[in-house]
Amino acid sequence: MIPYEVIEHTADIGIRSYGRTREELFAHMAQGMFSLIVPPEQVQPRSTVSITATADGWDRLLVAWLRELVVLFDTRHFLGRSFQIQRLDSTRVEAAVQGEPLDLSRHEVDKEVKAVTYCDLSLQQNPDGLWTAQVIFDI
Amino acid sequence: METAAVPLKKLDDYRWEIPMDAKPGMRVPGLVFASERLLQDILKDKALEQVANVAMLPGIVKASMAMPDIHWGYGFPVGGVAATDPEQGGVISPGGVGYDINCGVRLLRTKLTEPQVRPFLKTLVAQLFRDIPCGVGAGGDIKFTKEQERRILADGAQWIVKQGYGVPQDVEHTEARGRLDGADPDKLSDRAYERGKGQVGTLGSGNHFLEVQVVDRIFDPAAAQVFGLSEGAVTVMIHSGSRGLGYQVCDDYLEVTAKACAKYGISLPDRQLVCAPVKSPEGQDYLAAMRSASNYAWANRQLLMHRAREVFERVFKQSWQALGMSLIYDVAHNIAKMEKYDVNGKEKLLCVHRKGATRAFPAGHPELPEDYRHLGQPVIIPGDMGRNSYLLLGSAQSLTDSFGSTCHGAGRVMSRTAAIRSARGRSIRQELEDKGIIAMARGRTGLDEEQPAAYKDVNEVVAVVDHAGISKRVCRMKPIGVIKG
Numbered sequence: 001m002i003p004y005e006v007i008e009h010t011a012d013i014g015i016r017s018y019g020r021t022r023e024e025l026f027a028h029m030a031q032g033m034f035s036l037i038v039p040p041e042q043v044q045p046r047s048t049v050s051i052t053a054t055a056d057g058w059d060r061l062l063v064a065w066l067r068e069l070v071v072l073f074d075t076r077h078f079l080g081r082s083f084q085i086q087r088l089d090s091t092r093v094e095a096a097v098q099g100e101p102l103d104l105s106r107h108e109v110d111k112e113v114k115a116v117t118y119c120d121l122s123l124q125q126n127p128d129g130l131w132t133a134q135v136i137f138d139i
Numbered sequence: 140m141e142t143a144a145v146p147l148k149k150l151d152d153y154r155w156e157i158p159m160d161a162k163p164g165m166r167v168p169g170l171v172f173a174s175e176r177l178l179q180d181i182l183k184d185k186a187l188e189q190v191a192n193v194a195m196l197p198g199i200v201k202a203s204m205a206m207p208d209i210h211w212g213y214g215f216p217v218g219g220v221a222a223t224d225p226e227q228g229g230v231i232s233p234g235g236v237g238y239d240i241n242c243g244v245r246l247l248r249t250k251l252t253e254p255q256v257r258p259f260l261k262t263l264v265a266q267l268f269r270d271i272p273c274g275v276g277a278g279g280d281i282k283f284t285k286e287q288e289r290r291i292l293a294d295g296a297q298w299i300v301k302q303g304y305g306v307p308q309d310v311e312h313t314e315a316r317g318r319l320d321g322a323d324p325d326k327l328s329d330r331a332y333e334r335g336k337g338q339v340g341t342l343g344s345g346n347h348f349l350e351v352q353v354v355d356r357i358f359d360p361a362a363a364q365v366f367g368l369s370e371g372a373v374t375v376m377i378h379s380g381s382r383g384l385g386y387q388v389c390d391d392y393l394e395v396t397a398k399a400c401a402k403y404g405i406s407l408p409d410r411q412l413v414c415a416p417v418k419s420p421e422g423q424d425y426l427a428a429m430r431s432a433s434n435y436a437w438a439n440r441q442l443l444m445h446r447a448r449e450v451f452e453r454v455f456k457q458s459w460q461a462l463g464m465s466l467i468y469d470v471a472h473n474i475a476k477m478e479k480y481d482v483n484g485k486e487k488l489l490c491v492h493r494k495g496a497t498r499a500f501p502a503g504h505p506e507l508p509e510d511y512r513h514l515g516q517p518v519i520i521p522g523d524m525g526r527n528s529y530l531l532l533g534s535a536q537s538l539t540d541s542f543g544s545t546c547h548g549a550g551r552v553m554s555r556t557a558a559i560r561s562a563r564g565r566s567i568r569q570e571l572e573d574k575g576i577i578a579m580a581r582g583r584t585g586l587d588e589e590q591p592a593a594y595k596d597v598n599e600v601v602a603v604v605d606h607a608g609i610s611k612r613v614c615r616m617k618p619i620g621v622i623k624g
Contacts, residue, residue: 002444004498008554037275067390074383077276102276110345110583110624114386115238117213118411138213138238138386139345139555 004032012121013111014120014136022058023085025123025131026065026093030083033066033116034099036137037073040109043081045098052094057125065093066116067083073113077102114138145187147171147178150608153607155531157191157203164408165194170202172541174603177207180595182553184211187217192408193221197416198229200482204541206496207603208550208595212237214411217495220544222480224489225417230405230438231425232414233396235492237473238389240429241436242380244470245313245444246519246530248366249451250463251373253353253619257453261618263351264448264577264620271349271443273342273624274581283339288332291339292324295434296441296469311508313469314498316435327384328391335384335435340442342379344582344624348521349447349568350376351620352528358612362514362532366467368614375451375464376528376616377443378521380473381553388432392425417487417490426475433474439470468517468531472497472547480542491542499533499545499610518610520601523594524578524586524623525571528616536608545610549597562587571621580623
């Protein structure tokens with residue numbers, strides 16, 4: 001099972017992520033989003049940031065989670081490399097994010113993620129139990 | 140994902156109607172400005188279905204409009220125009236403005252000609268690339284305090300000029316004089332301030348750019364002369380918006396208006412069309428926040444222009460005034476404005492959404508600066524990288540036909556991933572250099588995903604609006620130097 005893949009969209013770009021659990025799904029989607037900014041192998045897990053997001057319902061929560069990470073990057077230039085989801089239900093996610101601040105001497109910047117959209121948003125569990133989600137990002 | 144084709148009725152060579160019965164819930168028809176050729180591109184994505192969806196908004200007046208560069212967007216298509224009547228429960232919708240509030244473009248003239256610039260071009264582009272903060276993670280080089288940020292939100296380009304980064308004429312030659320009344324810095328979240336704090340005077344990334352150009356074709360010699368342009372003249376174009384601050388305002392108000400839809404019983408075919416009645420507190424709050432973000436974007440472009448002038452001074456060793464680097468005009472192409480129009484014989488104040496569309500007021504309009512009032516409003520159309528840009532003039536017909544609007548650029552046809560795939564093995568930078576264009580971009584795939592083939596043909600887009608009569612070509616520019624974030 002690949003954790004995520006990039007999907008095409010005319011003006012922007014999307015990520016489809018997979019997980020055996022919802023926690024894994026949320027973590028893989030975050031990984032996928034940060035992979036759009038800088039190649040993940042270039043990011044060292046040097047420090048940890050705690051992130052909390054709340055919303056009414058799973059798909060809104062997925063968007064809220066990713067939006068917190070976009071703000072984290074845009075304000076503190078913090079790149080997430082790995083994500084431990086510590087608490088997750090349909091209205092709240094709490095996570096520890098390991099990563100480091102952007103360092104232009106080591107990090108090859110690719111895209112700027114401006115926003116997380118609701119366009120073609122999906123979050124579902126397949127009959128075989130695999131969780132999948134899709135999010136389109138405005139870049 | 141596949142949907143049935145939206146029915147189209149040809150009105151004339153440049154106008155197509157989506158009839159009101161195309162989709163249940165449409166309150167007005169759709170009106171698409173396009174040629175047969177451009178329609179082939181337009182039909183490749185769901186843009187027309189989105190035009191039909193916008194026609195369902197409460198209080199929408201006359202038609203849901205689409206410019207020839209239209210493509211699929213978030214709820215509203217990019218290249219759409221929609222006017223609503225607040226007195227008829229008309230709504231305002233953040234998706235009808237876009238994430239990048241007041242993304243827009245300004246055009247400067249210079250006294251320089253191509254032969255004078257060519258020997259210095261590589262140095263000039265390199266210096267611009269060094270001195271203009273651009274790209275992800277690039278902070279502005281001036282640190283503003285929170286109080287100063289509030290002033291920027293309230294007073295836009297006017298405040299920036301007062302600090303010494305420009306001259307009064309710059310403000311006169313900016314849409315809305317670089318400052319919308321009715322902005323309210325208190326309507327922005329702390330998060331929006333946080334994101335905006337370090338980004339004033341930054342170019343951004345994606346399709347934002349700063350270009351050095353050469354006028355390569357004149358359509359209206361008399362107008363070109365008023366703007367100080369002639370064939371071979373060097374111009375500078377800056378395309379940028381409200382950066383992270385604008386994106387956050389949009390995000391924040393998508394949440395606010397989503398709740399407002401439930402509160403006011405507004406049902407929509409697409410959740411991304413969330414909106415609130417203009418007259419509601421939520422609608423008024425968004426309007427005030429959007430105006431603040433617009434002012435931020437004008438401040439941003441004013442500061443970027445100031446930096447560009449400084450670079451030219453450094454390279455050509457003359458003051459920017461001696462180089463004739465005056466601002467021709469600055470236009471917004473993601474914005475909502477309260478404007479008066481004649482609707483069935485009555486004058487009404489409407490909320491006009493322009494998302495990927497530009498205002499195009501005609502000669503005589505009181506909003507125009509005095510020195511342009513006899514001519515009309517300059518409309519600046521940034522072309523994609525490696526292709527032409529245009530200067531147009533607004534026309535009287537835009538007021539009757541398109542709520543004073545015209546196109547904004549070229550619009551994408553190819554996804555970024557497809558553009559990058561098609562660029563694999565090629566050096567887009569070399570291809571541009573072979574065409575006489577020096578391009579420098581930050582980011583790994585910056586040039587590849589912006590390659591010319593990824594966009595509709597801007598020449599065709601501009602020809603359509605010209606033939607449709609909603610704006611008229613003045614001159615065309617070609618790029619010779621480009622910096623991108």
